[in-house]
Amino acid sequence: MIRIQSLAFAYRDGEFRLSIPEFETSAREKVALIGPSGAGKTTLLNLIAGIAVPDQGEVTVDGIAVSRLDDARRRDFRITRIGFVFQDFELLDYLNVLDNILHPYRITRALTLTAEVRDRAAELAGQLGIGDKLARKAGDLSQGEKQRAAICRALLPDPDLVLADEATGNLDPANKFRILDLLFDSAERHQATLLAVTHDHELLPRFDRVVDFSQFRAEDRS
Amino acid sequence: MRDSLYIAWRYVTHNRARTGTLVACVTLIGFLPLALEVLLDESERQLLSRAESTPLVVGAKGSALDLVMNTLYFDDEIPEPISLRAADEVAATGLALPIPVYARFRARSHPIVGTSLDYFAFRGLRIARGRQLALLGEAVIGAVAAERLGLEPGDHLVSSPETVFDLAGVYPLKMHVVGVLARAHSPDDLAVFVDTKTAWVIQGLGHGHQDVTTTRDPSVILARGDGKVVANAKLVQFTEITPDNIDSFHFHGGAEDYPLSAVIAVPDEVRAGTLLRGRYLEQDTPLQILRPRDVIEGLLENIFRIKQVLDAVIGVVGLATLLAIVLVFALSLRLRQREIDTIFKLGCSRGTIAQLLAAEIVIIVGLSAAICLVLLQIVDAYSGGLVRSLFL
Incomplete structure (x- = not known):
């Protein structure tokens, strides 16, 4: 599913460099990425999603070389094929929960907002336990509810790959297992591959595979 | 554009105080010179019509x-x-x-x-x-x-x-x-x-006043003779004209x-x-x-000279307000950098982000234009009375 070869990336200020000789996941695999803070886990997710472009090497997702796509195609690929659960949920406070979930459909032509999509969004929110919160503003939600709304937004376009950056961070034990179950169930239901960054070692046994990021070379010169 | 307008509408209605302030500023910039124009047109019309009807x-x-x-x-x-x-x-x-x-x-x-x-x-x-x-x-x-x-x-x-x-x-x-x-x-x-x-x-x-020829009160009549009667201020002056005293x-x-x-x-x-x-x-x-028309036309020429100065002042104030609005937008872009990054990360192009921001401007300008139009309709409807009570 994901294939990375001879990847090298540095931020413009040159203070952080990441080198990954090889990294691979298979379809429908659930992989945990662990490692110390600043190791470049989020950077890797950004490179896979096409938010950042490697200086060298290649990132391939489902046979498509993401890093070789032009800007517009990379964006379309990201929005249609990848579901990204961001570290801080990245919900927009001025939109209600339903509008946040449907937001990707309103900002690109790659997705079409139809009545069926709306129904599916409401259904998905119901499955994630926020079906009764659709009309509430994102700013009025609890942390757990925000996390579910962010997961809902990531899963609605039925992605082949779900990237979760600390999706269970800052949650109490009961909730973090619940959220993880939701992510796993959703990924299973959508037959998606899951690549999740986590610091929580309690969660690791649930994944198919755990990749320790310290095996890759990261330099933080700051 | 419809989706951009929808998202922008959500944003402007969420930030009501900011939106209200911006709308008020833009409305005033548009309304003041236009209202002045309406009132001056009406005053010109009224002044000239009265003047023209008086040869x-x-x-x-x-x-x-x-x-x-x-x-x-x-x-x-x-x-x-x-x-x-x-x-x-x-x-x-x-x-x-x-x-x-x-x-x-x-x-x-x-x-x-x-x-x-x-x-x-x-x-x-x-x-x-x-x-x-x-x-x-x-x-x-x-x-x-x-x-x-x-x-x-x-x-x-x-x-x-x-x-x-x-x-x-x-x-x-x-x-x-x-x-x-x-x-x-x-x-x-x-x-x-x-x-x-x-x-x-x-x-x-x-x-x-009371008839001095029949009044005998010595405190009223000072002198009488040669067909003349001299009375003092005690003489009753009539302050109302009635059928009884009209002949006096x-x-x-x-x-x-x-x-x-x-x-x-x-x-x-x-x-x-x-x-x-x-x-x-x-x-x-x-x-x-x-010819009242000539005099009023001269007056109007002076009024329009003053209006030109007023227009220039309003123009400068309007420009300063517009610059302030641009500054507000620029600062709000910095404050919203995280939100813009999020939208970008979700897959939005920079063009669409610009479209979202443009939609906010369209809504604010549109709301201002609508309010301005309503206010101008009111001014226009009452301009006749307003001009009469304010200027004439």
Whole structure:
């Protein structure tokens, strides 16, 4: 599913460099990425999603070389094929929960907002336990509810790959297992591959595979 | 664009205080010059229409503007008086109909206009309630004045003294309201019309008092003899003209010397007007004849010069406000950098992000334009009354 070869990336200020000789996941695999803070886990997710472009090497997702796509195609690929659960949920406070979930459909032509999509969004929110919160503003939600709304937004376009950056961070034990179950169930239901960054070692046994990021070379010169 | 507008609408309605402030600023920038334009257009229309309907005005030499403004709008600035002889002279030419106007006194801040019945026909004024002037001491009042003062036919209205300490002892006159005019949407609506003789009574030129020939009170009569009676200030002066005392009212001196503020001359035709104007070209005449249209056009030229300065000031203020709005948007972009990054990470192009921000501007400008239009409609609907109450 994901294939990375001879990847090298540095931020413009040159203070952080990441080198990954090889990294691979298979379809429908659930992989945990662990490692110390600043190791470049989020950077890797950004490179896979096409938010950042490697200086060298290649990132391939489902046979498509993401890093070789032009800007517009990379964006379309990201929005249609990848579901990204961001570290801080990245919900927009001025939109209600339903509008946040449907937001990707309103900002690109790659997705079409139809009545069926709306129904599916409401259904998905119901499955994630926020079906009764659709009309509430994102700013009025609890942390757990925000996390579910962010997961809902990531899963609605039925992605082949779900990237979760600390999706269970800052949650109490009961909730973090619940959220993880939701992510796993959703990924299973959508037959998606899951690549999740986590610091929580309690969660690791649930994944198919755990990749320790310290095996890759990261330099933080700051 | 529809989705961008939807998201932008959510944003602007979520940040109501910011949106409200921006909308208010943009609305004011648009509204102020446009409203000024509407009011000036209306004032130009009203000034010119009144001026155009008044062919010629004869008055004392001096300020042409004061003469025209007093004759047409019963303005506070009273021109030097002329005598009734001026009206007789216009009549003697046979070129125009003279309508005397004596607009000097006030009754509860409304102008008292002494004139003849020709004035009502000339202005097309119609009695809505009551009847026309018939006797000395009667008044017919304009529709707005009647409304404001709460007067109807049968009521009374007392003239206001010109000064608080009027040592000359001219008493206010209690006038009988006999008619109320239909609304004319002109300065006539605010006026109190009386016969010129009644205006002279208000001035003290004509008066009525107890009969000195029959009074025997020694404290009133100081001397009697040679057909003359000398009375002191204790003599009862009538402050109201009634059927019982109307015969006692009399005028001293020659009527042709009695004052007027102006004479409206209504020529039979254009040529007669031109000929009449020629009669007043001599340098030694104390009178001047004016075409109110010329005077008002001169006034409007000055007003428009002032408007140009005002437009420039509004332009500079508008530019400063626009720059402030641009600054607000620029600062809000910095504050919203995280949100913009999120939208970008989700898969939004920079073009779409620009479209989202443009949609916010469109909404704010659109709301401002809508409010501005509504306000302009209101100003336009009430511009007639506004101009009359503010400027005329």
